[in-house]
Amino acid sequence: MDFGQLQPGAHIRGLDTGGIAEIIQVRSFGPDALNLVFRVNGKIGERLLYRGDEIPFKLVQPGRAYAFDADGALLRLVSEAWRLRLAHLFDPYLAITLSRIEALPHQITAVYGAMLPRQPLRFLLADDPGAGKTVMAGLLIKELLIRGDLERCLIVAPGSLVEQWQEELAEKFALSFDLLTRDQVENSVTGNPFAERNRFILRCQVVRRHWRNQGFRRPVS
Incomplete structure (x- = not known):
């Protein structure tokens, strides 16, 4: 048989001592080497072939370049x-x-x-x-x-409007946002809520308080 006939779906005699082998996957390593994954009597095998090794093989059923037996759903x-x-x-x-x-x-x-x-x-x-x-x-x-x-979105809004933002985004756009609070940060498994969820709404007062705790001050004009 020809080296190029070693394609997925082909049934080959002589590839394995267990019987006729059905090739499942072919991986090329240049023009003269192929790695074959095949099935014989329900068992999966793998073999590396070089050009010339296929001479004693016999093609029982040719393979197909494309298969149409996937799950339709x-x-x-x-x-x-x-x-x-x-x-x-x-x-x-x-x-x-x-x-x-x-x-x-x-x-x-x-x-x-x-x-x-x-x-x-x-x-x-x-x-x-x-x-x-x-x-x-x-x-x-x-x-x-x-x-x-x-992918990730953070909305910073006045404290009196965060619930309004949350409701409008959910009702009008079907976008789910969680309110980001100190408790949520502390209870986060990783310490980073964004590693667990992608969309949050944060009160701007929380940001202002955090900045003050970090030593930031509003510049004096």
Whole structure:
């Protein structure tokens, strides 16, 4: 038989003394060496072959370069996952589509026209009260998560607004954020809550108190 006929799925006589071997995996080491993983009578074996070793072998059934015997349900699941991962390429406003909001024109312009195109992303959003800054922030976070550009997120908000942020992000964008507290830090197994969860909301008073404890002071003008 020919050296090139040693492919996954091929049934070979002479490769193993136990009987006809079905090749499962082929790994090439240059043009003249192959590492074969094969199955004989339900047992798995492995053998390194060099060009010329295949001469006494006999090809019982040729292999296939590609097999179509995978789990159909698993293939569908993987395909759907990739479709969702690439969905933002076909729907530039995917976060709006997947959220329970009616985005206003100025919010869409701010997020998709000004924020997302920036590299690196640094943006100061200082809009009037009631303009929907929470909605814009939620849209930005969700869009970055969909695109795979955001893994960890920390929101620092006034103490009286942290629950409002948490509720709005959950209700409007299906984004789950935990309130980061001293107890949560102390009870963390690793000492770093971000090693266990990726999204937190923190009261700005906690940050200010921590800075003061570390010796930081507001500069005097």
